[in-house]
Amino acid sequence: MKFIIAILLTAFLSFVAGLYLPWWEIAVISFLVSAAIPLPHRDSFIAGALGIFFLWGILAWWIDFKNNSILSQKVAQILPLGGSSYLLILVTALVGALIAGFAALAASYLRKS
Amino acid sequence: MKIIPFFIYLIITVGLTFSLNRQWGSIPPIGKFISPQQGFWQNADALDKDYDADLKFPGLRDNVQVYIDERLVPHVFANNESDAYFIQGYLHAKFRLWQMEFEVYAASGRISELIGEKALNFDRGKRRLGMVYAAEKSLKEMEADSITKYECDAYTAGVNAYIDNLQESELPVEYKLLNYNPEHWTNLKTALFLKYMSLDLAGSENDFEYNNAKNHFGLSDFQKLYPYLQDSLDPIVPKGTVYPAPGIAVKIPPTADSLYFAKTDSTDVFESKPDKRNGSNNWAVSGKKTKSGRPILCNDPHLGLNFPSLWFEMQISTPQFSAYGASFPCAPGIVIGFNDSCAFGFTNAERDVRDYYEIQFKDESMKEYWFNGEWKPSTFRYDTIKIKGKPDFIDTVAYTVFGPVMYDKKFTGDRTGGKKYYAVRWKAHDASNELKTFNRLDHAKNYDDYYDAIKNLHTPGQNCIFACKNGDIAIWDQGEFPAKWKRQGDFIMPGNDSSYMWQGNIPQDENPHMKNPERGFVSSANQFPVDPSVYPYYLGGYFPIYRGFIINRRLSQMNNITVDSMQTLQTENYNVFAEMATPLIIRNITESALNRDEIEYFDTLKKWNYRNDINLRGPTIFVLTWKELEDAVWADEFGKCPGPTVYPESNDLLEAMLKDSAYKFFDNINTPEIETLHDDVMTAFKKAVVTLKKLEADRKLQWADYKDTKISHLAKLAPFSRLHLSVGGGENCINAAGADHGPSWRMIVELTDVTNAYGIYPGGQSGNPGSVYYDNFVDKWTMGKYYQLWMMNKNERDDGRVKYRMMFDK
Numbered sequence: 001m002k003f004i005i006a007i008l009l010t011a012f013l014s015f016v017a018g019l020y021l022p023w024w025e026i027a028v029i030s031f032l033v034s035a036a037i038p039l040p041h042r043d044s045f046i047a048g049a050l051g052i053f054f055l056w057g058i059l060a061w062w063i064d065f066k067n068n069s070i071l072s073q074k075v076a077q078i079l080p081l082g083g084s085s086y087l088l089i090l091v092t093a094l095v096g097a098l099i100a101g102f103a104a105l106a107a108s109y110l111r112k113s
Numbered sequence: 114m115k116i117i118p119f120f121i122y123l124i125i126t127v128g129l130t131f132s133l134n135r136q137w138g139s140i141p142p143i144g145k146f147i148s149p150q151q152g153f154w155q156n157a158d159a160l161d162k163d164y165d166a167d168l169k170f171p172g173l174r175d176n177v178q179v180y181i182d183e184r185l186v187p188h189v190f191a192n193n194e195s196d197a198y199f200i201q202g203y204l205h206a207k208f209r210l211w212q213m214e215f216e217v218y219a220a221s222g223r224i225s226e227l228i229g230e231k232a233l234n235f236d237r238g239k240r241r242l243g244m245v246y247a248a249e250k251s252l253k254e255m256e257a258d259s260i261t262k263y264e265c266d267a268y269t270a271g272v273n274a275y276i277d278n279l280q281e282s283e284l285p286v287e288y289k290l291l292n293y294n295p296e297h298w299t300n301l302k303t304a305l306f307l308k309y310m311s312l313d314l315a316g317s318e319n320d321f322e323y324n325n326a327k328n329h330f331g332l333s334d335f336q337k338l339y340p341y342l343q344d345s346l347d348p349i350v351p352k353g354t355v356y357p358a359p360g361i362a363v364k365i366p367p368t369a370d371s372l373y374f375a376k377t378d379s380t381d382v383f384e385s386k387p388d389k390r391n392g393s394n395n396w397a398v399s400g401k402k403t404k405s406g407r408p409i410l411c412n413d414p415h416l417g418l419n420f421p422s423l424w425f426e427m428q429i430s431t432p433q434f435s436a437y438g439a440s441f442p443c444a445p446g447i448v449i450g451f452n453d454s455c456a457f458g459f460t461n462a463e464r465d466v467r468d469y470y471e472i473q474f475k476d477e478s479m480k481e482y483w484f485n486g487e488w489k490p491s492t493f494r495y496d497t498i499k500i501k502g503k504p505d506f507i508d509t510v511a512y513t514v515f516g517p518v519m520y521d522k523k524f525t526g527d528r529t530g531g532k533k534y535y536a537v538r539w540k541a542h543d544a545s546n547e548l549k550t551f552n553r554l555d556h557a558k559n560y561d562d563y564y565d566a567i568k569n570l571h572t573p574g575q576n577c578i579f580a581c582k583n584g585d586i587a588i589w590d591q592g593e594f595p596a597k598w599k600r601q602g603d604f605i606m607p608g609n610d611s612s613y614m615w616q617g618n619i620p621q622d623e624n625p626h627m628k629n630p631e632r633g634f635v636s637s638a639n640q641f642p643v644d645p646s647v648y649p650y651y652l653g654g655y656f657p658i659y660r661g662f663i664i665n666r667r668l669s670q671m672n673n674i675t676v677d678s679m680q681t682l683q684t685e686n687y688n689v690f691a692e693m694a695t696p697l698i699i700r701n702i703t704e705s706a707l708n709r710d711e712i713e714y715f716d717t718l719k720k721w722n723y724r725n726d727i728n729l730r731g732p733t734i735f736v737l738t739w740k741e742l743e744d745a746v747w748a749d750e751f752g753k754c755p756g757p758t759v760y761p762e763s764n765d766l767l768e769a770m771l772k773d774s775a776y777k778f779f780d781n782i783n784t785p786e787i788e789t790l791h792d793d794v795m796t797a798f799k800k801a802v803v804t805l806k807k808l809e810a811d812r813k814l815q816w817a818d819y820k821d822t823k824i825s826h827l828a829k830l831a832p833f834s835r836l837h838l839s840v841g842g843g844e845n846c847i848n849a850a851g852a853d854h855g856p857s858w859r860m861i862v863e864l865t866d867v868t869n870a871y872g873i874y875p876g877g878q879s880g881n882p883g884s885v886y887y888d889n890f891v892d893k894w895t896m897g898k899y900y901q902l903w904m905m906n907k908n909e910r911d912d913g914r915v916k917y918r919m920m921f922d923k
Binding site for chain 1: 115123
């Protein structure tokens with residue numbers, strides 16, 4: 001249960017903070033959530049990572065859906081990801097997940113356990 | 114608490130975050146770029162994005178309403194002109210901010226700031242030509258005029274109102290990719306953009322190349338290679354027109370024969386030039402030739418095809434005027450368009466208004482130069498060029514009585530280490546206020562207003578076309594043109610003698626012009642404005658002849674003209690150059706000496722109807738044969754000519770072929786035999802067939818596949834470009850759509866009581882590659898179709914065409 005709450009809280013708070021702060025707020029938020037909700041180290045990492053994986057993945061997918069992939073197809077050629085919108089959404093989610101995961105992992109060592 | 118793993122993972126997190134927040138080479142800061150809430154995803158506009166808005170700006174004097182139609186064309190209704198230009202600036206920035214800044218960076222030689230050292234030579238070239246110096250001088254003139262001053266101030270305030278309210282997430286995607294931020298707009302930036310247009314349209318001449326050719330071949334052969342007169346010319350003002358005695362008597366310097374024409378040293382300057390195909394068509398037919406009995410005006414400027422487009426379509430309405438048409442993001446006003454009384458447009462005048470002088474400095478410090486028998490001090494301009502990832506580069510440019518010493522021992526164009534000093538005298542260095550031309554045209558009600566407006570246009574010189582609801586049609590070959598003696602400035606001139614300087618300008622009323630001619634039409638397509646054998650001034654420059662020739666032929670034949678027949682003419686793929694050249698090529702090919710493959714292509718060429726239509730093979734065969742023919746005729750002689758040179762124009766070669774069977778350059782000087790035109794054509798055709806067979810194997814023989822028209826993004830990003838467009842026409846056709854160049858705004862205006870206007874440009878109103886409005890005009894443009902242009906009336910705000918409403922409050 002705590003695990004699910006950590007995921008949801010990371011995603012929700014990161015979304016809200018993202019309206020006002022630069023993109024790296026995801027690291028700060030997942031760090032804070034992990035510090036506030038004690039979980040085993042591995043679970044902290046996964047909760048932080050999944051929180052942002054879902055947030056960024058769903059946001060990117062929704063934007064892309066509304067845009068009919070006009071831009072993602074172009075950017076996926078520049079980056080280069082073979083012009084694949086889905087790959088670009090996946091990469092987006094993974095980049096966010098990686099940072100959030102490590103931030104949450106670091107915070108999990110702050111607690112006595 | 115476990116300190117060690119905590120710090121390890123903290124460092125990993127911070128390290129990752131930092132490295133994904135910074136740029137590595139040309140890779141953008143990935144974290145920042147990819148973040149769905151701040152990065153490029155925010156530029157992926159929803160297909161049904163709502164552009165409605167209620168905005169408040171203290172800079173406004175009154176409320177302004179903007180109605181945006183289904184093509185994203187804004188119709189601005191303001192109660193005063195200051196507010197109208199403020200909103201125009203705001204809208205230009207909203208839809209085209211990155212492009213505006215990029216164009217100004219290019220104009221002022223600042224591209225190295227964005228992409229690093231590889232742009233340094235480009236930037237130095239712009240600085241050394243004096244682009245900023247020229248813009249600063251013009252800005253003074255613009256700001257001294259009360260109309261232009263308030264217009265620019267309002268426009269700049271509008272651009273900055275947008276920039277100041279811009280969220281990071283809303284930055285155009287190119288800023289995110291290249292990782293930089295917009296600066297504030299200034300009036301100087303508008304002036305710089307206008308100088309960039311001057312460079313594009315009045316910054317092309319072949320002085321160094323001609324100098325080398327003249328020095329190698331001698332003056333007499335030079336005249337044969339690059340004759341001044343053209344046999345097939347149909348000038349803008351028809352042959353037979355009588356010109357008054359010149360108001361300014363130009364004197365050839367007494368030393369010209371020995372120190373100018375007979376000089377024989379070559380130059381080592383490699384000059385980068387704007388596209389020589391920068392040109393345009395325009396014409397206006399009078400009511401007696403049209404079905405409606407009202408004039409029709411047409412214009413299509415041929416410029417580089419880019420994303421975002423050079424043009425932004427809009428309407429500006431105030432109590433003083435209503436104008437609709439194509440505007441330049443970067444500048445206030447409507448440039449090519451119409452108002453409630455008249456329509457106006459431009460083609461390039463093509464005059465040579467840039468000359469070079471060889472400067473003799475006392476020593477390498479360039480502090481003093483020899484001029485009229487004494488050492489004269491030069492002044493200096495120090496240009497600091499910022500380079501991404503590198504220390505600044507400081508360029509020192511000496512300024513002389515002529516202008517900046519553009520080329521010296523440290524700069525020769527595309528390489529360093531020149532031997533000589535060349536100062537540039539460029540008409541665009543003279544202060545002028547071209548913006549006022551557009552402002553006054555937008556307000557013009559009749560011919561007199563039009564003439565008052567265009568008199569402000571000094572550089573780049575333009576053929577300004579005009580048609581009015583009262584029935585008047587007119588054209589002026591307008592600009593402030595130096596009055597030159599014959600061949601003045603075609604070669605490098607001595608810089609130590611004031612007698613070689615420009616001696617004055619052609620008086621305004623001696624600029625070629627026509628109003629309501631008997632023949633019922635006026636037209637221009639960059640050809641000579643006059644018959645150069647009788648006009649009292651030397652014109653210089655490069656004047657393509659074939660588009661003008663076919664336009665005049667067609668317009669003379671046409672009657673009962675409608676908008677439809679004008680659309681057909683504007684997108685006409687007939688190649689009149691091929692009509693003149695192909696029979697000569699065919700006559701010079703001996704069929705019995707051809708192999709089977711060659712005969713097949715030869716048959717196709719013989720059957721060709723001279724149309725550059727998309728699915729024909731004829732134009733490909735013709736163009737390749739002609740290209741090989743030019744090589745067969747010129748490569749031997751020009752291979753021996755030191756320094757950069759340029760082949761004579763196609764029309765000069767064709768006219769030599771038509772009238773001089775013993776033209777000495779047909780001979781290949783590298784063989785003992787004496788070759789004739791017949792030999793050259795055979796060689797060329799056989800060589801062309803080798804290429805044609807390869808093209809056929811690659812399925813690129815059909816004209817559109819071979820020509821392969823594309824519209825490139827300004828930063829050369831292929832995914833933001835449109836490639837492989839199926840478009841006919843090309844060089845020498847009225848539909849001058851080349852590979853990366855062509856009709857950038859096709860406009861047709863019938864001056865009926867309710868104006869009946871059509872237009873299209875190859876692009877879209879939004880500069881955002883993530884918008885459905887980025888390239889939505891392109892497909893229709895390639896098919897040669899048009900949109901009806903809607904000069905909206907304020908009481909039509911509930912019309913179905915209005916899709917969005919932006920309300921601005923003071």
